[in-house]
Amino acid sequence: MREAFSNALVRLALADPKVLLLTGDHGYALFDEFRKRCPDQYINAGIAEQNMVGMAAGLARVGFRPFVYGLAAFVPIRTVEQIKLDIAHDDLPVVLLGDGAGFVYSHLGTSHQSTEDIACTRAIPGLEVLSPADRFEMTACMDYAYEANGPVYLRMGKSDRGDVHAGPLAVQVGNLLAVRKGKPGGLAFIATGSMVNTAKQLAEMVFLEASVWSVPAIKPIDSVTVARVCATSTVVVTMEEHNTVGGLGSLIAEIAADHAPVRILRIGVPDRFSAFCGTYDYLLREHGLDAAAVQSKVLALVNALPAR
Amino acid sequence: MTALATPQAQTGAEQRFAPARMRRTVLEMAYAGSTVHIACAFSIIELVTVLYRNHLRYPGNDPRAEGRDYLVLSKGHGVMAQYACMHELGWLDDSHIQGYFKDGSELKGLSDSRVAGLEVTSGSLGHGFSVGVGIAMGLKRKGTDQKVYAIVGDGELNEGPIWEGALVAAHHRMDNLMLIVDKNGFQAMGTTDDVLALGDLSAKFASFGFETLEVDGHDEAAVDTAIRQLWTTGTGKPKALIARTVKGKGVPFMESDNRWHYTRLNPQTFAEAIDALGLPGASK
Numbered sequence: 001m002r003e004a005f006s007n008a009l010v011r012l013a014l015a016d017p018k019v020l021l022l023t024g025d026h027g028y029a030l031f032d033e034f035r036k037r038c039p040d041q042y043i044n045a046g047i048a049e050q051n052m053v054g055m056a057a058g059l060a061r062v063g064f065r066p067f068v069y070g071l072a073a074f075v076p077i078r079t080v081e082q083i084k085l086d087i088a089h090d091d092l093p094v095v096l097l098g099d100g101a102g103f104v105y106s107h108l109g110t111s112h113q114s115t116e117d118i119a120c121t122r123a124i125p126g127l128e129v130l131s132p133a134d135r136f137e138m139t140a141c142m143d144y145a146y147e148a149n150g151p152v153y154l155r156m157g158k159s160d161r162g163d164v165h166a167g168p169l170a171v172q173v174g175n176l177l178a179v180r181k182g183k184p185g186g187l188a189f190i191a192t193g194s195m196v197n198t199a200k201q202l203a204e205m206v207f208l209e210a211s212v213w214s215v216p217a218i219k220p221i222d223s224v225t226v227a228r229v230c231a232t233s234t235v236v237v238t239m240e241e242h243n244t245v246g247g248l249g250s251l252i253a254e255i256a257a258d259h260a261p262v263r264i265l266r267i268g269v270p271d272r273f274s275a276f277c278g279t280y281d282y283l284l285r286e287h288g289l290d291a292a293a294v295q296s297k298v299l300a301l302v303n304a305l306p307a308r
Numbered sequence: 309m310t311a312l313a314t315p316q317a318q319t320g321a322e323q324r325f326a327p328a329r330m331r332r333t334v335l336e337m338a339y340a341g342s343t344v345h346i347a348c349a350f351s352i353i354e355l356v357t358v359l360y361r362n363h364l365r366y367p368g369n370d371p372r373a374e375g376r377d378y379l380v381l382s383k384g385h386g387v388m389a390q391y392a393c394m395h396e397l398g399w400l401d402d403s404h405i406q407g408y409f410k411d412g413s414e415l416k417g418l419s420d421s422r423v424a425g426l427e428v429t430s431g432s433l434g435h436g437f438s439v440g441v442g443i444a445m446g447l448k449r450k451g452t453d454q455k456v457y458a459i460v461g462d463g464e465l466n467e468g469p470i471w472e473g474a475l476v477a478a479h480h481r482m483d484n485l486m487l488i489v490d491k492n493g494f495q496a497m498g499t500t501d502d503v504l505a506l507g508d509l510s511a512k513f514a515s516f517g518f519e520t521l522e523v524d525g526h527d528e529a530a531v532d533t534a535i536r537q538l539w540t541t542g543t544g545k546p547k548a549l550i551a552r553t554v555k556g557k558g559v560p561f562m563e564s565d566n567r568w569h570y571t572r573l574n575p576q577t578f579a580e581a582i583d584a585l586g587l588p589g590a591s592k
Contacts, residue, residue, distance in 0.1 A: 043445075045476060046472070046475065046476060046479075048469075048472035048473075048475065048476065050434075050438065050468065050469040050472060051438040051441065051469045051472035051473045051476060052472075053438075054435055054437075054438025054439045054441070054442060054469060054473070055438050055439070055441050055442035055445065055473070055476065056442060057438075057439045057442055058438070058439040058440060058441060058442020058443035058444070058445065058446060059442045059443070059445060059446045060442075061427075061439070061442070061443055061446070062443055062446035062447055062450065063446065063450075064446050064449070081432060081435075082435065082438070082469075085429050085432055085435055086428075086429070086435055086438070086439055089421075089422075089429050090421050090422065090429065
């Protein structure tokens with residue numbers, strides 16, 4: 001997934017000399033290829049994220065296409081106001097790359113973990129929000145972000161969870177992507193980023209009739225398909241490595257409330273910071289995001305439903 | 309529009325930008341819109357006068373011309389001074405002045421880049437300068453001779469991103485960028501010395517690698533000379549012009565009286581302020 005990211009960035013920069021990569025002194029090995037192939041388009045802006053994001057707005061104002069890289073804890077979270085005011089307000093073509101979203105930096109604690117970035121960014125008018133689940137979605141999201149020619153936040157979460165798609169995407173990344181077809185009238189998983197893989201595993205191992213959908217484009221979201229899934233399912237389970245407040249689960253619930261009310265189970269970080277440190281898998285367990293915990297929550301809900 | 313007495317040496321451009329008349333425009337806007345920040349605009353009137361009259365290039369008098377110089381008003385609350393210049397240039401008409409703050413009007417109380425002629429959306433302080441640094445970096449990469457001026461309040465220098473941007477500007481040798489500090493000695497709640505002392509600004513910016521000059525920010529000739537001197541010295545260095553100014557300059561009862569950061573005009577203070585400008589024709 002990181003290789004897909006690097007490849008896409010290099011390809012876009014080679015094709016368009018106006019593409020610039022700005023980094024806040026992060027991305028040690030990630031940008032080796034970029035620095036080798038496009039050295040003049042690489043700008044280390046120093047450990048000064050606020051200025052970096054404002055500066056990207058200035059570069060975009062005079063015709064450049066900045067891609068601004070930081071850890072999600074800093075880009076977007078530390079720089080939300082610069083993103084709102086300097087970039088989104090004027091619809092400038094800046095792509096914000098927030099790496100390590102969720103619990104990637106599982107041992108480092110709250111400063112480097114980011115479980116509020118979707119909520120913050122999707123409330124900013126005009127800012128598109130992407131959250132790829134595997135290398136195929138990453139490639140498509142990078143192309144989509146470039147072609148959008150406007151403000152985009154691309155959330156880069158846990159990158160080594162494996163593929164969820166069989167190959168390059170056959171449909172536009174702005175759509176809800178079917179990962180697994182299920183039986184209509186049953187259970188539907190709608191997940192984003194690292195959690196798509198968990199949803200897929202659960203459907204393959206436990207909930208054999210469930211459908212699984214991936215959401216690489218959180219904003220704008222394919223609300224037509226979301227409404228259709230809600231209308232044709234008994235229970236919709238949303239899954240995200242993000243706070244249950246304001247993220248994908250909230251978004252799906254908003255659409256369901258407007259168009260197709262359905263019982264929704266929102267799986268995510270239960271509005272709390274990590275209490276302890278440990279491996280990534282440990283933190284998923286701490287927050288109830290591991291496959292076993294999700295399975296028991298879904299079963300509890302399904303078993304409590306009145307018989308049809 | 310009332311014509312000013314015109315000494316023979318004045319050019320057409322100088323007739324166009326007259327500080328007293330622009331202060332009257334600010335007062336008319338502030339009175340029409342019942343708004344604040346009058347003193348914040350008055351301290352930069354001569355600075356923007358010299359910039360628009362002598363330095364800023366707008367090919368075809370087009371505020372969005374691709375080859376223009378950029379004036380970034382980082383202290384967005386001084387925007388009425390810039391509106392007054394845009395009025396002089398014909399980019400705004402009298403209806404903009406008299407209709408200021410009417411429901412559904414375009415001109416806001418802080419700089420908003422959706423208005424042609426304003427380059428940044430500021431007012432939240434410490435934003436415009438970073439955007440200006442990015443514009444300057446972009447123009448340098450393009451190899452043009454376009455210049456970027458960023459007017460920053462001295463109170464605004466409390467903001468951290470200003471200093472981040474200053475490091476970056478010097479590191480990347482942005483000698484097409486001029487930071488102009490409106491050093492009026494006040495911020496919203498008091499003097500800069502009382503709230504958060506800034507120390508020796510010239511020494512600070514010099515230590516950051518800026519070519520630096522101090523000037524009386526209300527002496528048009530001195531400001532003009534300083535700007536020219538900064539552009540011709542310190543190759544490879546960004547420029548900092550520390551302009552000593554008076555908050556509320558031009559209307560004696562407003563000068564260095566910080567209440568005029570937030571005080572609105574009433575019919576009496578409006579008439580007195582207009583009279584104080586000493587324009588022929590007096591108040592309307």
